[in-house]
Amino acid sequence: MPPANSALTPDSAPSFRRVAIALFAAGFAVFAQIFGAQAMLPAISDDFDLGASAAALTVSAATLGVAASVLIWAWIADRIGRVQAMKISIVTATAIAFVVPILPTFETMIIARVALGVALGAVPAVSVAYLAEGLAASRVAVAAGIFVSGNTFGGITGRLLGGPLSEIVGWRTAMLVIAGLSVIAAITFLVLIPRTRRPAGGDTSPYPMRTRILFQLRDPVMLGLYAQGFFLMGSFGAIYNYLGYRLELPPYEVPATLVGLLFTAYLFGTAASRFAGGRVARFGALRVILAGITLMLVGLALLLSPTLIGVIAGLVIFTVGCFTAHPVASGQSGVRAQLGRSQATALYQLSWLGGTALFGWLAGVVFDEFGWPWTVAFVAVLGVLAALFAALGLRVFADRRPVVPAR
Structure with a gap:
């Protein structure tokens, strides 16, 4: 396997495997952190004495943060490179994920969830563009499918763990467990993701x-x-x-x-x-x-x-x-x-x-x-x-x- 900082070559099978595993891990980290809270909503309602709609802001805040940031991250990635943008995104988001469950009030938690979404936005914003510029056309669809599978698996894992854990040990501990899994996924991404051969900057559209x-x-x-x-x-x-x-x-x-x-x-x-x-x-x-x-x-x-x-x-x-x-x-x-x-x-x-x-x-x-x-x-x-x-x-x-x- 080539070293971690090697450049991605479109026809290299080892590079393709690295990309597939790395983006699967990135998708897992993003969607586990966003949607893991979905299964914890009843517990959050009970803890803060909230109605269902108010508790659901826990999920909406994160998705809104991602939505607000995707175009910004696309612009940033055009200037510093796709990989660099995704690395900054995942590291920052993982750090925020550990802060969210220890915040004392619902309001501060919602603010932190918005920040978490903003930090996570680079991965959905630029991952497909990264694949398109670094892989042979015949492999882009396959790699994109693996990335989506990571999204799905992250969302399912977060939900399946979040619900039972929130009832057994509390939603705060459940969030910390999901954050811990996201750390493993983030490290996998950081170690395996290759650079592309294309220069970092250079938005060439007229x-x-x-x-x-x-x-x-x-x-x-x-x-x-x-x-x-x-x-x-x-x-x-x-x-x-x-x-x-x-x-x-x-x-x-x-x-x-x-x-x-x-x-x-x-x-x-x-x-x-x-x-x-x-x-x-x-x-x-x-x-x-x-x-x-x-x-x-x-x-x-x-x-x-x-x-x-x-x-x-x-x-x-x-x-x-x-x-x-x-x-x-x-x-x-x-x-x-x-x-x-x-x-x-x-x-x-x-x-x-x-x-x-x-x-x-x-x-x-x-x-x-x-x-x-x-x-x-x-x-x-x-x-x-x-x-x-x-x-x-x-x-x-x-x-x-x-x-x-x-x-």
Whole structure:
């Protein structure tokens, strides 16, 4: 294996393995720290005497911090290099992760969670660009898939550990355990990640950053895709934030230590995302996205079932639907970009993170005030809006895309 500071060569198998393991670890560290708190929300509610919507700010604060920072990190990485930006990001975030659970008040914890999200933003912001400039084209998709698997595994591990541990030893200790696992992942990333051969600086696009960003926001196709991330992942965050609260109540009365096991439904989403990608060439992106949204709506209906088996089936179907539509929309945001592909994909990241933060909190307000059935209805409206924007952006107005400006 080449030394840790060696440059990445596109056709080198050892370099590819290093990149794959390093980015898997980076994805694990990011998503374990962001979403591990999701399973701890009931315990945080009890500790601070908060409603569900207020406790959910623990998750929303971190996702909002990432969303606010992805474009900034993309700009920084253009100047200091992708690897350097990701290293600074992960080291800083890991240090903050140990501070969060020892803070005495809910308000200070939320501020620290925002800072944690801001620090973590470099990895989702620049990882795909790093792969594209350092690996052979045939290997980029494979490495990106491994990175997404790290995201998923980190999210699942954080959730599965966070829920039971928060009931057994308290949510603060649970957060420290997840932070400890993230340290191991961070060290793995720092040791293994190779540099690319491309110089650190040098944004070679002839168009200013502002032009590249604003161009996406005038393109109906891109707006239709961004709406998918915003509404669909907002729906996903809402259901996963508050289903645990619902299942602890009659008629289910599931013990809090077992509620976290429901997050294994996430694994079905991972399988669905890989399957959905292969269906785009055959059926087209719009049909696959709409099929995914339809599954989400079916799953939502089952989440109103009076039986626990019905609810579990609904959660699995809902998750499969979301991970059918969302990854396709995410991939299309890069494929269909006419200008500034890095900015186009960063804006999709911003959209889904922003949706997770906003609706992950707002659905809690509905839950606190009106109960679970109205929360499910609220999420169903988000799904319908996603379908509407998909049809408008990818079909109705698809021929009204702006023309790339002259240089």
